Amino acid sequence: MALASDNPIMANVFLPRLWRGVIAVAMLLTCAAVASVVLGAVLPGALPGVDSQGEGVTPRRQVARFDFEERALGNFEDLPMHWYILGRDARSSEAAFMAKPLHDQLVHAVGYPLHTKVSFDKSQAVSSQHSLLLQLNGGNVGAFVEVGTIPATPGSDYLVSAKVRTTDLKWARARLVAYFIDAEGRRIDNSESQSEPIVTAGQWSVASARLAGDFPQAASIGIQLEIVQQAPPADAPLGHNAIAYQDITGSAWWDDVMVTQLPRVGVATQSDVGILRGTASKQRPQLSLAVRDVPGHDLLAEVTVFDWRGKPVAQKREGMASDKPTLKSWTPKLPAYGWYVAELRLFDRPPALQRDATNVKAGEGDLVEVGRAGATFLWLPDESGGQGQTQGQWRQPFIVDASGLDAAHLALLPSLMKQAKLGGSIISCWDQETVALDMPRRQDLLESIVESLVMEQQGQVMLNLWPLPAEMAALQVDAGRGPLPLLLQHAPVWRVYLSPLLMRLGQQAQQWHMGESGSPAAGNLANLMPTLQAIESDFATQAPQPRLVVPWRMEQAPPTSSTAKRSFNLLMPASVQPQEMARLLEPWSRVASAGGLILNLQPRANSSISPESSSMQRADDLALRMLQGWEAGAAGLVLNYPWSLPQDRQTRFDPDIALGVWSGVAQRLAGRRVVGRLPVGQGSQCMILDGPAGGMLALWRESDQTQPGQLDMFLGAGQPLALDLFGNRAEVPLVEARHRISFGQSPVFVENVDARLALFREAFSLEPSFIESVQKPQDLTLLLHNPWPRTISGELTFTHPEGWRIEPQLTTFNLPAGASAKVALRVSFPVAEVAGIKALRARVKLQAERAYAFDVEAPLELGLRDVECKPTLVLERDAGNGKVAALVTQEVTNHGQKAIALYAFAALADHPRQERLIAKLEPGESVIRRFRFEDAGPALATQPLRTGLREASGPAILNLLLTPADAQPPTP
Numbered sequence: 008m009a010l011a012s013d014n015p016i017m018a019n020v021f022l023p024r025l026w027r028g029v030i031a032v033a034m035l036l037t038c039a040a041v042a043s044v045v046l047g048a049v050l051p052g053a054l055p056g057v058d059s060q061g062e063g064v065t066p067r068r069q070v071a072r073f074d075f076e077e078r079a080l081g082n083f084e085d086l087p088m089h090w091y092i093l094g095r096d097a098r099s100s101e102a103a104f105m106a107k108p109l110h111d112q113l114v115h116a117v118g119y120p121l122h123t124k125v126s127f128d129k130s131q132a133v134s135s136q137h138s139l140l141l142q143l144n145g146g147n148v149g150a151f152v153e154v155g156t157i158p159a160t161p162g163s164d165y166l167v168s169a170k171v172r173t174t175d176l177k178w179a180r181a182r183l184v185a186y187f188i189d190a191e192g193r194r195i196d197n198s199e200s201q202s203e204p205i206v207t208a209g210q211w212s213v214a215s216a217r218l219a220g221d222f223p224q225a226a227s228i229g230i231q232l233e234i235v236q237q238a239p240p241a242d243a244p245l246g247h248n249a250i251a252y253q254d255i256t257g258s259a260w261w262d263d264v265m266v267t268q269l270p271r272v273g274v275a276t277q278s279d280v281g282i283l284r285g286t287a288s289k290q291r292p293q294l295s296l297a298v299r300d301v302p303g304h305d306l307l308a309e310v311t312v313f314d315w316r317g318k319p320v321a322q323k324r325e326g327m328a329s330d331k332p333t334l335k336s337w338t339p340k341l342p343a344y345g346w347y348v349a350e351l352r353l354f355d356r357p358p359a360l361q362r363d364a365t366n367v368k369a370g371e372g373d374l375v376e377v378g379r380a381g382a383t384f385l386w387l388p389d390e391s392g393g394q395g396q397t398q399g400q401w402r403q404p405f406i407v408d409a410s411g412l413d414a415a416h417l418a419l420l421p422s423l424m425k426q427a428k429l430g431g432s433i434i435s436c437w438d439q440e441t442v443a444l445d446m447p448r449r450q451d452l453l454e455s456i457v458e459s460l461v462m463e464q465q466g467q468v469m470l471n472l473w474p475l476p477a478e479m480a481a482l483q484v485d486a487g488r489g490p491l492p493l494l495l496q497h498a499p500v501w502r503v504y505l506s507p508l509l510m511r512l513g514q515q516a517q518q519w520h521m522g523e524s525g526s527p528a529a530g531n532l533a534n535l536m537p538t539l540q541a542i543e544s545d546f547a548t549q550a551p552q553p554r555l556v557v558p559w560r561m562e563q564a565p566p567t568s569s570t571a572k573r574s575f576n577l578l579m580p581a582s583v584q585p586q587e588m589a590r591l592l593e594p595w596s597r598v599a600s601a602g603g604l605i606l607n608l609q610p611r612a613n614s615s616i617s618p619e620s621s622s623m624q625r626a627d628d629l630a631l632r633m634l635q636g637w638e639a640g641a642a643g644l645v646l647n648y649p650w651s652l653p654q655d656r657q658t659r660f661d662p663d664i665a666l667g668v669w670s671g672v673a674q675r676l677a678g679r680r681v682v683g684r685l686p687v688g689q690g691s692q693c694m695i696l697d698g699p700a701g702g703m704l705a706l707w708r709e710s711d712q713t714q715p716g717q718l719d720m721f722l723g724a725g726q727p728l729a730l731d732l733f734g735n736r737a738e739v740p741l742v743e744a745r746h747r748i749s750f751g752q753s754p755v756f757v758e759n760v761d762a763r764l765a766l767f768r769e770a771f772s773l774e775p776s777f778i779e780s781v782q783k784p785q786d787l788t789l790l791l792h793n794p795w796p797r798t799i800s801g802e803l804t805f806t807h808p809e810g811w812r813i814e815p816q817l818t819t820f821n822l823p824a825g826a827s828a829k830v831a832l833r834v835s836f837p838v839a840e841v842a843g844i845k846a847l848r849a850r851v852k853l854q855a856e857r858a859y860a861f862d863v864e865a866p867l868e869l870g871l872r873d874v875e876c877k878p879t880l881v882l883e884r885d886a887g888n889g890k891v892a893a894l895v896t897q898e899v900t901n902h903g904q905k906a907i908a909l910y911a912f913a914a915l916a917d918h919p920r921q922e923r924l925i926a927k928l929e930p931g932e933s934v935i936r937r938f939r940f941e942d943a944g945p946a947l948a949t950q951p952l953r954t955g956l957r958e959a960s961g962p963a964i965l966n967l968l969l970t971p972a973d974a975q976p977p978t979p
Contacts, residue, residue: 068355068377070165070228071157073264075127075137085126087139089156093149093231094119107154107192109229116149118236123148131260133170133211138262141234143179145255149233154192157228157266161220162299164271167200167230168215169264173207178252179236180204181259183214187225194229195222211262220271232261270300272378274310274351279419279659281384281650282426282670292386294349296335298327298378305356307374312339313348315622315664320347327353344386344733346622346667353378382653383661388734390428390674399465401700402430405673407666408524408607408647410435410471414452415658421459423650423660427670430466430677431643433520436508441476443503450507461515469556470512471520476504489522489558491532494542506549513550524576524607524647526558536566543572556605565594574603576645581609585631586709592639599640606636607645610665623753626668627707630732630754633672634694634705638681644673671732675756679703682762683769686866691716691750695765702762707754715749720768721861722746723761730756745862763855766794768863770827773847777868778834780842781962784812789830789865793822801853803830807864808845810837841966842870842955871956871965873903874928876911878954880969881976882943893943895954895969899925900933908959913938915953916946924959947971 075087082088091097094116097104105111125148128140141148159165167185182205187198198221202214218228236253276283276292283292296308306327314320321339341347354374409420410433417434424432434456437449453470460466472490474480479490482497494501521542532538539555546553555573559566561583566575575598583591598604611625629646636644649666653659678700685693685704690712694705702723708716719742727739729748739746739757748757770792778785793799800821805813814833822828834847848864877898884891895913909925923936938954940946951968958964 068268069265070268071266073139073152074134075132075139075262076135077127077137086150087127089153090139090150091153092119092125093147093151093233095121104153109154109188109192109194112194113151113231118147119149120144120146125150128260131172131262133262138172138260139232139264141181141232141259141261143234143254143257145253147179147233147235149231149235151232152230154188154229155227157230159187159220159225159228160268161223161225162271163220164269165218165220165228166215166267166269167218167228167265168213168267169232170211170262171205171207171214172209172211172260173205173234174209174258175254176206176234176257176259177254179234179254179257180206181214181232181234183216184231184233185216185218186229187218187222188227188229189224190226195225198222198225217269228266230264230266232259232264234259270298270306270353270378272299272351272353272380273297273657274349274380274382275657275659276349276382276384278384278426279657280423280426281382281660281662282423282666283384283386284389284426285386286389290389291338292341292347292384293336293338294382296325296327296337296351298334298353306377307354307356308335309352309354310337311350311352312341313350314342315346315626315667317622326356341386343735344388345735346383346385346662346664346733348381348383350381351379352376383651383663385427385662385667385670385733387667387670388736390734399430401677402428402673403465403467404431404641404643405429405669405677406431406433406469406605406643406645407649407669408433408471408645410520410523410647411438411474413438416652416660417452417456419658419660421456421464424460424466425464427666429670429673430464431469431645432460432466433469433471433524433645435471435473437474437476437504439474439477439480441504442478446504446507450511453508454511457512457515467518468516469518469520470508470516471522472505473520473523473526479504489526491521491535491538491542494545495538498545509546509549509553513546513553517550517552518554518556518574519546520556520558520576522558524558524578524645526560531563539573561591565598571601574605574642576605576607578607579609579632579636581611583632585628585635588632588635589639592636596640599642602642604639604641605643605645606639606641607647608632608636610646610649622664626664626732627753629665629668630672631707633669633676634681634754637676638694668732671730671734672754674734675703675705675730675758683766685765685769686772687718688716693718695762695769697762697766701758702760702765704757704760704765705754706748706750706757708750708752710752712752715751718748718750718757719745720863721764722757723759723764724857725759725761727757727759730758763794764859764861767792767851770794771863771865773832773865773867776866777870777872779963780840780869780871780965781958782835782838782964783962784814784833784835787832787834787867789832790827791820791822791830792827793824795855796824797855798823799853799855801851801859803849803851805847805849806862807848808836808840810840811835813847836869838964839966840869841968844868871963873901874907874909874956874963874965875900875902876956876965876967878967878969880952880971880974882947882971882974890942891944891947893940893947893952895938895940895952897936897938897954897956898933899928899936899956901928901930904930906930909956910959911936911954911956913940913952913954915940915943916950918943918946 073087077087093113095114097110097114122144124140124142126140127137129136132138167183169183171181173181183202185200187195189195198218200216200218202216205212205214234257237251275295283290285291294310296310298306298308300306307324308327309324311319312321320342323337325335355377356374407429420432441449457468460468475490479493479500482493482500543555556576557573559575559577561578561580595604610629613621633644646665646669649663649669650660653661679696679698681694682697683695685695687693687706690709692707692709696703696705706718721744727746728736729739730736732753739748770790772790774788774790802817802819804817812835818830820828845867846864847867848862851863852860879896881894882891883894897911899911901907906927906929908927911923911925912920914920918940921938925934928934951970953966953968955965955967
């Protein structure tokens with residue numbers, strides 16, 4: 008063993024090999040602000056710039072190292088110096104050894120039998136010859152370091168790490184435990200940190216734990232190396248009586264146990280909730296960079312801001328002093344509103360570089376990364392006026408579930424909801440540690456939060472009976488059943504906790520959640536409906552008009568009965584695709600129409616394979632699920648915990664991208680409902696929304712479409728604005744009296760539109776929408792509807808397709824409010840008309856609350872219903888003269904019920920027309936016809952090749968066009 012403070016020679020011996028493979032873990036653990044799940048959503052790999060093989064902490068940061076090479080020091084005992092066995096007599100020669108409370112606690116630890124093995128071992132090692140072996144023989148096994156061996160400086164952070172190799176562990180796991188110890192030899196509460204449970208199957212791996220220097224009484228550092236058996240799950244139905252499998256044998260070798268002092272580093276914005284609203288000139292995000300380190304260390308800070316695609320959009324480098332705590336600020340220039348990740352990397356600079364290292368790249372010039380911190384934040388538009396402004400009650404259906412949030416962060420929730428402009432929140436009545444004596448204090452906290460959210464922000468608060476206080480949970484026979492059985496079976500206990508809340512908060516918080524979101528417990532409960540009725544009656548004696556919210560899962564059948572006194576919180580799993588939601592929610596239509604459906608939208612998880620696309624896909628997926636749920640008539644949409652809580656010393660929120668999408672889409676949906684769907688082309692979707700907040704369209708391309716979609720229609724006399732998920736807006740241009748906007752798979756919202764015009768356009772359709780390609784007049788029916796709340800009158804003049812004959816060419820109409828009409832049409836088309844989708848377009852002039860003049864169109868497909876023709880084009884170049892020949896192959900199939908005679912034809916400019924007879928094509932039969940055009944290159948360069956079919960003794964004719972772009976490679 009070597010202590011950096013008293014054995015600098017040994018401290019230097021280990022450094023060339025110490026941190027190979029460890030630094031990647033170390034740097035992640037020093038991230039002081041953001042959980043890896045958030046950073047991983049946008050940054051490639053772990054974090055940009057980290058060398059996975061990085062060698063990296065300078066010798067001066069080493070506090071202690073145990074390499075277990077103590078023979079040269081004269082130690083020939085079984086145990087390393089300063090190490091003792093958990094649960095066993097220490098046999099220390101120091102008289103005051105057992106006087107230290109922690110020693111007494113560790114040598115008497117329960118569950119560590121005397122017959123396990125803890126000793127030096129030469130069979131396995133990393134850096135030299137020896138390691139420390141822990142060997143099971145039933146129970147647990149472990150070793151701890153003596154109190155006072157590793158000194159600690161109050162206010163400093165430390166990384167405790169070790170190499171570990173395990174064998175024969177199936178159920179048990181190795182772990183490293185670290186904590187601070189005070190001057191009296193007591194473990195400091197809440198300072199403990201543990202590595203992840205480890206099993207390596209014979210390979211060497213890394214275990215590490217980070218100690219945050221938040222404890223001024225810290226005098227030394229304690230370490231425990233252990234193999235521990237698995238315990239029964241916390242929610243096991245039999246509690247402590249549940250059976251947990253254990254290993255009888257198994258081993259763990261430990262080597263190169265290290266303690267390294269780390270700088271304290273943090274990055275944050277000026278908002279504790281991570282949401283900034285402003286404009287280009289006001290309230291821009293400002294980053295605060297905080298660094299505290301051991302005096303004498305020259306540091307370089309590099310801060311980078313990444314957008315939601317993982318692209319770096321701003322960066323700054325600056326030297327940081329280490330002789331005193333340093334706090335600097337920086338206002339990055341960001342390109343647009345959105346979700347961002349700020350990453351601060353801290354480098355040690357040797358004295359030789361001094362202050363000129365700001366241009367040195369990481370990994371060059373002896374720069375060594377020694378710390379990293381991150382923060383996420385949202386920069387959103389102010390939207391403080393105009394049509395985008397929404398009332399508090401409009402925002403109430405868009406709910407954030409903050410159940411289980413600790414008291415410190417719960418106090419910040421009103422600020423987060425205000426900045427996010429969301430109106431609904433779910434908070435817990437208590438937490439697991441709450442006892443009856445603490446209820447007055449809990450009531451005061453909840454009362455202040457409810458008053459702020461309901462009275463000041465015009466929002467709604469729902470109180471959740473989950474998680475249960477430990478005293479109530481202990482009464483459960485089946486831990487998975489939630490609070491409902493307890494409310495009936497143990498009324499004296501729950502009344503102590505719940506009755507004061509019902510009486511004090513029941514007026515403002517009228518909805519009460521009966522358990523964890525998505526829990527199947529309530530839906531599977533026997534006699535569920537009588538149970539709910541009994542609880543509703545009981546609650547009604549203590550609060551005015553209480554409404555129970557019952558958790559439900561998608562795999563459970565919808566409830567058979569519903570009343571105005573209850574709602575159902577239905578979990579929509581992340582595995583459900585947005586386009587599947589309408590079908591799955593159809594059985595819930597009755598509950599939705601009664602206002603009893605609350606949808607809990609579980610967002611998609613991050614992808615470690617493609618983190619950049621993962622963030623965009625998660626954002627688009629959540630937005631589409633919100634739109635689909637809103638169209639299904641949900642009374643509320645719920646998102647659980649859309650943030651991470653920093654692991655540093657600050658009480659703040661680091662918002663996930665899901666919170667930005669939730670806020671942005673809620674702003675668009677608030678005060679609006681889906682009133683229709685506008686046809687905008689194959690592979691595209693468009694919802695029409697209307698309400699007190701005004702008309703709006705929501706457009707997107709389906710996930711299997713690669714090309715952008717386009718909306719091309721008049722949207723009203725106002726100036727339509729296109730907005731993305733985060734509120735970035737652009738004016739929609741007016742091109743030839745039509746508004747035109749392109750859109751992709753990410754939903755685009757178009758505000759300031761006339762929803763009545765969009766609904767008129769939705770209803771403007773043809774029956775049938777398919778006509779036969781035959782040379783005779785055909786009858787169609789044009790459908791019209793009046794979406795205005797008054798009678799409208801007007802005229803239609805058909806203008807397209809060109810060359811078609813449409814009778815009547817001009818028609819007038821007069822429709823009362825909400826009425827529909829059918830207009831009979833007769834159409835015919837030129838003999839050369841090409842098959843495919845056509846647009847029947849008309850110029851509309853109508854009078855509603857004002858005069859309108861605009862174009863409107865309906866799709867109409869032209870083809871043969873019973874005959875299918877699949878043409879292919881192959882271009883062949885003659886090797887001798889270089890001329891190109893065009894080969895056309897038709898596959899013709901009869902899908903009808905009777906035989907038909909046809910001529911297959913092909914025509915190319917400057918070449919003779921070719922025809923092939925199909926004398927009799929029986930039902931279900933297919934034939935092939937081929938055509939060849941020599942020297943076709945010049946003609947194809949200017950005109951398409953026309954091919955198709957004509958009926959031998961009838962009016963049917965099918966025209967198709969082929970261009971060089973349709974050509975297939977020649978068959979070998």
